[in-house]
Amino acid sequence: MKKSYLLLLFLVFGKKTRAQENTNTTDNPVKIGKSIFSNETKRNFSRKGEIFVHWGYNHSWYGKSDINFKGPNYDFTLKDVVAHDRQSPLKWNYLNPAKISEPQYNLRVGYFIKDNYSISIGWDHMKYVMDIPQKVAITGHIGETISDPGVPTGALAGTYNGEMINVTPQMLTYEHTDGFNYANIEIERYDDIWVAPSKQTSLTLETGIGGGMLVPRSDVRLFEQGRNNHWNVSGYGFSAKIGLKFYVTRGLYFQNTTKVGATNLKNVHTTGRDDLDKASQKINYVQNFFAVGYQF
Structure with a gap:
């Protein structure tokens, strides 16, 4: 029984x-999102509803840019200006929370709205440094004194129509080094390239587009008049990216991504007399960053 x-x-x-x-x-x-790659092994879990956060460091490359300077008794443009980034050498002391933001860095937090789509917010801290000295073409007008109270311009006073001049520190220094900050929102798509038999380790292609505001802190000296200015919303930008995420576990991942962007800065602080003097420019860039993140 x-x-x-x-x-x-x-x-x-x-x-x-x-x-x-x-x-x-x-x-x-x-419900796992379709991948453009054929995988013998597929994940047995969905990422929908998960949150991710990552931190990493970047290098950036900038296209030549025209910079317009405008204020009382002057309105001139420097053509095809060359600039570079300024990444700090990586050191162990960057693990100190007080120093972790000194180099050029990327911080991003996102949410998976579907298994293979996410929306995220981020802060790309880049640095932009105009090469000084350099020879450039100039158009426009420079008075004998500019701004208010007047700043003497010496031998550079005059009207220009494409002549070449040598830009020296006595005329100009121009940097967005604290920094060339891009606060943005992005939408990302994910396609699994490879999934391990454990279904926890994987390699994923990430693509995305985004847009946002440029919030530089510009250090400018125009005819030796200027300062390291306040952070300000100077303009806007758009970007697109492609990269790889390697998930060591379901949560821990390493990422390498390349981003291309176009920005339009309409109100760059220069001499510190913000109601009088300003600069404007359009900057195109390529950025590559490496990051460590966690998804939960």
């Missing part, structure tokens, strides 16, 4: 378990 009772329980439990398995695989399957 006891054996018959145990056999009946086993059959009922086994039937119930198989029914649950069938429900999970047919009625309520895990």
